[in-house]
Amino acid sequence: xSQDILTKTKSxxxxxxxxxxxxxxxxxxxxxxxxxxxxxxxxIITKVIPHIGYLHRCFEKHCEAMTYPQIVPYTDRxxxxxxxxxxxxxxxxxxxxxxxELPQRVEYIRVIMAEFQRIASHLVALGTYGADxxxxxxxxxxxRDREKILHLFEITCGARLLYNYIWxxxxxxxxxxxxxxxxxxxxxxxxxxxxELNELLSYNKIFIDRTANVGxxxxxxxxxxxxxxxNLRASGFKWDIRKDDPYSVYDKFDFDIPVGKGTHGTVxxxxxxxxxxxLEMEESLKIIEQALDQLPDGDVQSAIPKRIKxxxxxxxxxxxxxxxxxxxxxxxxxxxxxxxxxVRAPSFxxxxxxxxxxxxxxxxxxxxxLGSIDIVLGEIDR
Amino acid sequence: MKNTEEILQILKDxxxxxxxxxxxxxPVESFIICNPLEIDxxxxxxxxNTELDFNSLINLSGVDEIKxxxxxxxxHIESTRLKHKLVLKVAADRNNPEVASVTDIxxxxxxxxxxxxxxxxxxxxxxxxxxxxLMPYDWEAGYPLRKDYENPEFYQGMKVPY
Amino acid sequence: MMYDYFVELFGNTVIAGIAxxxxxxxxxxxxxxxxxxLLAVLAERKVSAHMQDRLGPMRIGWHGWNQxxxxxxxxxxxxxxxxxxxxxxxxxxxxxxVFAGSYAAFAAIPFSSYYIGSEVDLGIFYIxxxxxxxxxxxLMAGWASNNKYSLLGSMRxxxxxxxxxxxxxxxxxxxxxxxxxxxLHKLSEMQTGYFWNWYIFGGPGFTLTKFLLxxxxxxxxxxxxxxxxxxxNRVPFDIPEAESELVAGYHTEYSGMKFAMFFLAxxxxxxxxxxxxxxLFFGGYQSPIGYLGNLLGVEWLIPLEQFFWFAAKGLFFVxxxxxxxxxxxxxxxxxxxxxxxxxxxxxxxINLIIIGFITLI
Numbered sequence: 001x002s003q004d005i006l007t008k009t010k011s012x013x014x015x016x017x018x019x020x021x022x023x024x025x026x027x028x029x030x031x032x033x034x035x036x037x038x039x040x041x042x043x044i045i046t047k048v049i050p051h052i053g054y055l056h057r058c059f060e061k062h063c064e065a066m067t068y069p070q071i072v073p074y075t076d077r078x079x080x081x082x083x084x085x086x087x088x089x090x091x092x093x094x095x096x097x098x099x100x101e102l103p104q105r106v107e108y109i110r111v112i113m114a115e116f117q118r119i120a121s122h123l124v125a126l127g128t129y130g131a132d133x134x135x136x137x138x139x140x141x142x143x144r145d146r147e148k149i150l151h152l153f154e155i156t157c158g159a160r161l162l163y164n165y166i167w168x169x170x171x172x173x174x175x176x177x178x179x180x181x182x183x184x185x186x187x188x189x190x191x192x193x194x195x196e197l198n199e200l201l202s203y204n205k206i207f208i209d210r211t212a213n214v215g216x217x218x219x220x221x222x223x224x225x226x227x228x229x230x231n232l233r234a235s236g237f238k239w240d241i242r243k244d245d246p247y248s249v250y251d252k253f254d255f256d257i258p259v260g261k262g263t264h265g266t267v268x269x270x271x272x273x274x275x276x277x278x279l280e281m282e283e284s285l286k287i288i289e290q291a292l293d294q295l296p297d298g299d300v301q302s303a304i305p306k307r308i309k310x311x312x313x314x315x316x317x318x319x320x321x322x323x324x325x326x327x328x329x330x331x332x333x334x335x336x337x338x339x340x341x342x343v344r345a346p347s348f349x350x351x352x353x354x355x356x357x358x359x360x361x362x363x364x365x366x367x368x369x370l371g372s373i374d375i376v377l378g379e380i381d382r
Numbered sequence: 383m384k385n386t387e388e389i390l391q392i393l394k395d396x397x398x399x400x401x402x403x404x405x406x407x408x409p410v411e412s413f414i415i416c417n418p419l420e421i422d423x424x425x426x427x428x429x430x431n432t433e434l435d436f437n438s439l440i441n442l443s444g445v446d447e448i449k450x451x452x453x454x455x456x457x458h459i460e461s462t463r464l465k466h467k468l469v470l471k472v473a474a475d476r477n478n479p480e481v482a483s484v485t486d487i488x489x490x491x492x493x494x495x496x497x498x499x500x501x502x503x504x505x506x507x508x509x510x511x512x513x514x515x516l517m518p519y520d521w522e523a524g525y526p527l528r529k530d531y532e533n534p535e536f537y538q539g540m541k542v543p544y
Numbered sequence: 545m546m547y548d549y550f551v552e553l554f555g556n557t558v559i560a561g562i563a564x565x566x567x568x569x570x571x572x573x574x575x576x577x578x579x580x581x582l583l584a585v586l587a588e589r590k591v592s593a594h595m596q597d598r599l600g601p602m603r604i605g606w607h608g609w610n611q612x613x614x615x616x617x618x619x620x621x622x623x624x625x626x627x628x629x630x631x632x633x634x635x636x637x638x639x640x641x642v643f644a645g646s647y648a649a650f651a652a653i654p655f656s657s658y659y660i661g662s663e664v665d666l667g668i669f670y671i672x673x674x675x676x677x678x679x680x681x682x683l684m685a686g687w688a689s690n691n692k693y694s695l696l697g698s699m700r701x702x703x704x705x706x707x708x709x710x711x712x713x714x715x716x717x718x719x720x721x722x723x724x725x726x727x728l729h730k731l732s733e734m735q736t737g738y739f740w741n742w743y744i745f746g747g748p749g750f751t752l753t754k755f756l757l758x759x760x761x762x763x764x765x766x767x768x769x770x771x772x773x774x775x776x777n778r779v780p781f782d783i784p785e786a787e788s789e790l791v792a793g794y795h796t797e798y799s800g801m802k803f804a805m806f807f808l809a810x811x812x813x814x815x816x817x818x819x820x821x822x823x824l825f826f827g828g829y830q831s832p833i834g835y836l837g838n839l840l841g842v843e844w845l846i847p848l849e850q851f852f853w854f855a856a857k858g859l860f861f862v863x864x865x866x867x868x869x870x871x872x873x874x875x876x877x878x879x880x881x882x883x884x885x886x887x888x889x890x891x892x893x894i895n896l897i898i899i900g901f902i903t904l905i
Binding site: 381 | 408409410411439440444458462488490492493494514515516517518527
């Protein structure tokens with residue numbers, strides 16, 4: 001009798017079904033207009049399907065109608081938290097295509113800017129990550145420091161977010177006379193605040209409980225998926241294009257590549273991905289210090305070509321952007337505008353692993369994992 | 383660490399009946415052209431061979447070569463262990479663009495292939511989930527990055543050229 | 545007491561009863577809860593701002609002190625949106641129930657020896673029972689909103705509040721064992737004199753029991769503070785409204801004054817639980833250092849002083865709640881449950897047994 005009731009209860013009286021939750025496109029923690037289709041069994045995730053394209057602005061189609069120098073401002077708008085890096089990547093690809101030799105000063109300034117941009121971008125990543133976990137105060141500390149970097153950019157080129165600064169063959173402006181002094185002041189102020197951030201957030205027990213052992217990305221899966229940048233390094237693989245395929249003048253500087261060690265859990269968990277970024281900021285500071293000390297004199301616009309018209313052919317140029325490997329695949333048909341531009345956006349590639357990482361965790365962990373892979377939707381949708 | 387010529391030789395030795403050729407006269411990169419329906423076989427070999435060990439797909443991009451009446455796909459692959467790179471190219475007929483999918487070999491190819499499908503209409507055979515990715519799922523006006531693409535007048539009752 | 549005062553004034557027990565009843569039920573609202581909520585909302589913003597290296601509201605009035613009033617005016621003017629697929633009676637009733645639950649708790653809170661809304665003998669018992677209404681309100685809000693985020697938020701909230709009521713009750717029970725009363729008024733009266741008579745320091749009198757009780761009481765205080773924090777959904781236990789996961793949890797669909805009622809209830813609840821902690825462990829309305837009224841021989845000063853001390857103690861704990869909120873990240877659902885069931889409840893239970901033995905000595 002009781003057995004009957006039990007089976008009946010299971011089959012017909014109480015009916016459970018998977019709940020589908022649409023997270024986004026308007027949601028505080030999807031870092032932009034991303035829609036995640038979550039399958040939920042209570043609080044447990046059974047599937048995650050990302051739907052992208054809400055921020056698609058036809059960058060690649062636009063490029064085919066632009067001349068080569070006109071593309072630079074468009075690249076800014078892809079990864080809008082690391083615009084300097086985007087321009088840098090485009091310039092590196094085009095200079096490889098055209099075979100331009102740059103004045104040393106240009107290279108040094110580019111490296112300084114790219115590394116400052118890396119710090120600024122990581123600060124946003126770390127701050128918003130804290131906010132995702134529920135700690136709101138580190139978010140404002142990070143933005144306070146980022147503001148100082150934006151000020152440095154502002155005195156250099158007048159813009160705070162979308163710079164149009166690194167041109168093919170040169171730069172739009174030379175450094176402001178105060179720049180070197182202000183940059184050194186910033187470095188002096190910034191080092192202690194990294195420590196402060198660590199004390200407030202990184203080593204917080206609750207924070208570690210929330211992030212360690214969550215969303216573990218094994219290294220071979222990461223490579224197979226083409227994951228790059230801090231996310232790959234957090235899985236314990238020492239891979240950085242600045243070292244492994246050096247461009248610009250990165251081979252002249254002395255810096256380390258931090259990797260995830262699994263300090264509080266497994267190698268490649270969310271905490272590692274978070275902490276690698278903190279370590280990377282310190283390495284960037286080292287590079288900037290060396291570059292500021294060695295900064296040569298010269299004209300920053302002497303190598304800018306009057307007219308860019310590469311021969312028919314193709315090039316793939318890549319740089320290490322804050323989010324990973326940013327590549328430009330440019331095909332020319334010999335005219336003044338490209339035949340095809342394809343951008344290998346690091347977030348686009350990284351985003352694919354989300355479904356695999358989230359399975360079996362809870363709703364709160366989806367936010368944790370999504371925050372830890374640090375995506376920018378402008379770059380995914382282009 | 384091997385350069386493109388050496389890799390070409392290995393490929394030719396392994397797949398004697400396939401048409402594999404090198405294109406090296408254009409700046410800046412040389413690349414290997416192979417058959418679109420055999421790319422999965424060749425990729426699998428490149429991935430599994432320990433001397434080559436191409437374990438990472440950096441980039442995959444579709445290109446519309448309208449003058450040759452082709453839709454082609456470029457693969458940039460790399461070995462993170464041996465630190466060499468290779469560019470592969472396949473060209474499919476524009477009227478029936480079918481390319482074998484490499485998603486089984488490099489999982490990262492999944493979204494790249496979806497994007498190439500979305501933008502060029504290249505059909506990747508054996509792809510697990512070939513849907514549009516950046517454009518709306520119900521976009522009916524064709525494949526926007528093709529050179530002969532024209533904007534539709536209306537989408538869902540909204541005027542498109544504004 | 546106020547009733548006696550009215551009896552003297554009117555010479556009639558019925559009129560005196562009605563008058564004191566009306567006054568008693570309205571007084572906490574107008575004298576305390578509303579001004580407190582206005583102040584606490586502003587304080588929250590100012591505290592968080594200064595912790596985060598910003599200034600907070602600065603435009604309306606001196607250092608923005610009119611900001612909350614402006615906010616309330618804005619909330620009153622807002623359109624009262626009710627989505628079409630909601631369960632309307634429940635949807636409309638939920639904020640009232642939540643607010644009523646937290647407001648009713650103030651009836652038994654002893655603000656001073658002369659002013660207690662209702663001096664029930666089972667004061668502490670009544671407060672814990674009546675704040676249970678909040679759970680029903682939250683569940684109603686989450687269910688009636690017809691929104692998946694709201695539903696998840698309210699489910700989490702119910703699980704959380706029900707689990708954390710157990711350690712709260714266990715600690716209250718251990719204190720009731722020591723003091724042998726459930727009336728908050730009597731509890732406060734017991735802890736009269738100086739601060740070493742507070743229960744956090746083992747209670748009144750200088751006996752061996754007092755010194756044996758100190759560690760247990762300290763543990764009890766920590767447990768009850770953590771679990772009350774969870775009961776009012778504050779960080780690190782704010783998972784029911786976890787804004788980065790569930791947008792706003794159970795009140796996602798609410799706007800205007802209905803939202804304001806949830807908001808007000810949250811702040812009222814924060815004070816209510818702080819007041820309970822203060823009354824149980826920190827001498828209630830008793831001054832830690834003696835009364836100025838006694839010193840000067842001005843009798844009417846004493847209730848005012850008591851009110852000041854009670855408000856100050858409660859507000860201090862409210863401040864600590866804010867401090868924690870702007871410092872700590874948020875726990876996950878399973879971790880939150882683990883904290884309650886794996887740590888707080890066993891420890892509270894063992895603590896209860898130890899206190900039982902000590903009181904037997």
